[in-house]
Amino acid sequence: MRHLSIPVSSLTLAFANARAVTARIIFFLLAFWVAWPGSAGAGVSEFPDPLVIAVSRTYPPFTQIDIYGQPAGMFVDIWNLWSKKTGRAVTFKSDDWLGTLAALKSGEADIHSGLFYSAKRDEWMDYSRAFYVNSSSFYHRIEDTPPSSGSDLEGVKIGVVEGYLQETFLREAYPKAEIIALADDRELIKALAAGEIDLFLSEDPTIESLLAETGMLGRIGSVGAPIIPVSARRLSMVGSSLRNRSILPAASALISSRSSASGRISALG
Numbered sequence: 001m002r003h004l005s006i007p008v009s010s011l012t013l014a015f016a017n018a019r020a021v022t023a024r025i026i027f028f029l030l031a032f033w034v035a036w037p038g039s040a041g042a043g044v045s046e047f048p049d050p051l052v053i054a055v056s057r058t059y060p061p062f063t064q065i066d067i068y069g070q071p072a073g074m075f076v077d078i079w080n081l082w083s084k085k086t087g088r089a090v091t092f093k094s095d096d097w098l099g100t101l102a103a104l105k106s107g108e109a110d111i112h113s114g115l116f117y118s119a120k121r122d123e124w125m126d127y128s129r130a131f132y133v134n135s136s137s138f139y140h141r142i143e144d145t146p147p148s149s150g151s152d153l154e155g156v157k158i159g160v161v162e163g164y165l166q167e168t169f170l171r172e173a174y175p176k177a178e179i180i181a182l183a184d185d186r187e188l189i190k191a192l193a194a195g196e197i198d199l200f201l202s203e204d205p206t207i208e209s210l211l212a213e214t215g216m217l218g219r220i221g222s223v224g225a226p227i228i229p230v231s232a233r234r235l236s237m238v239g240s241s242l243r244n245r246s247i248l249p250a251a252s253a254l255i256s257s258r259s260s261a262s263g264r265i266s267a268l269g
Contacts, residue, residue, distance in 0.1 A: 050089035053079055054100040054109035058184040060209040063113050065094060075113040096183055098163045116165040135204045136166055137222040141192060146223035147199070153177040159188045159200035166201045185210055192220060 055063035055071050066072040071092040083090040093100075093109045103109040105124060116134075117127055138158075140146045147153055154176035160167045162181035170179050180197055182188055188200040189210060204222070211217045 048110045050091045051111065052103075052109045053090060053092050053111050053113055054103045055092050055094050055113045056097050056100055056184075057094050058096070058186055058206075058210075060206055060213075062206070063094075079113070097161055101163060118165050118168060120168070136201055137204055137207075138199045138201055139188075139192065139207060139220050139222050140199050141195075142219055142221050144198070153199075156199060157197040159191050159197040161185060161188065161202060164202070166203075170201055186214075189214060189216060189220065 055073070055076060057063075057065045059073070061073055062075045063071065063073040071094050076092060079090050079092075082088075093103050095103060100109070100112060101121075104112050114132065115121075117130075138146070147156065153174045155178060156174075157178045157180055158170055158174070159180050159182055160170055161184055167179065167181055170177065180191070182191060185202050185206055188197075188202060189207070191197045192200055193216065207222075211220055
């Protein structure tokens, strides 16, 4: 496995301190209202009403669908609080991962709840500055011996969610591996448990949530340090370049001011 040069503990602390991270993002969103088009001092007609936010159905603990069929998760809770405090209406368009990207590209959604930067997406997306650091690892069946460090994974069947940044990373970093793209993280877990793939690569908080939910914590484990380069592990809000381009500069300016104002905000930057 290829390892990062940054300490794993710094990322673990960020996730363990989720409430503090949530509070920081809430502060950012409330401050964001002041600079966002349609707030005080800006033309109301410039502000989408309601603001449509694309969210993935299977991205816990950030976004998911609850038992009543409604969007839920940390990012959904944050945006609902933002709506309550600012009086600006929001609505969520939930879909699978590729569907959220399609909604953003077509203009059905104004903003994405959060995803990673990639050069390919940058051809048609506008990004805010990053507001949350995430990590990814390889996952394997507990009874199997994981690949050794430095392996090129030749012939190894590796699962990944189609359209994720991890798919691009795998195809570039491990060209000799057999990459199998599936619809979502639940499908990755099922395929690994059934022996249809040897490993999968995905985001740690989401997989940990799903393993606990599905009772698979004792059957699937991770190997090595998080392997996605640190520059690519920062989640950003995204607004389609097809419309509402003024949203993202305001977001980036506020994230930047908050990041520089406090050296304690390890999950922002």
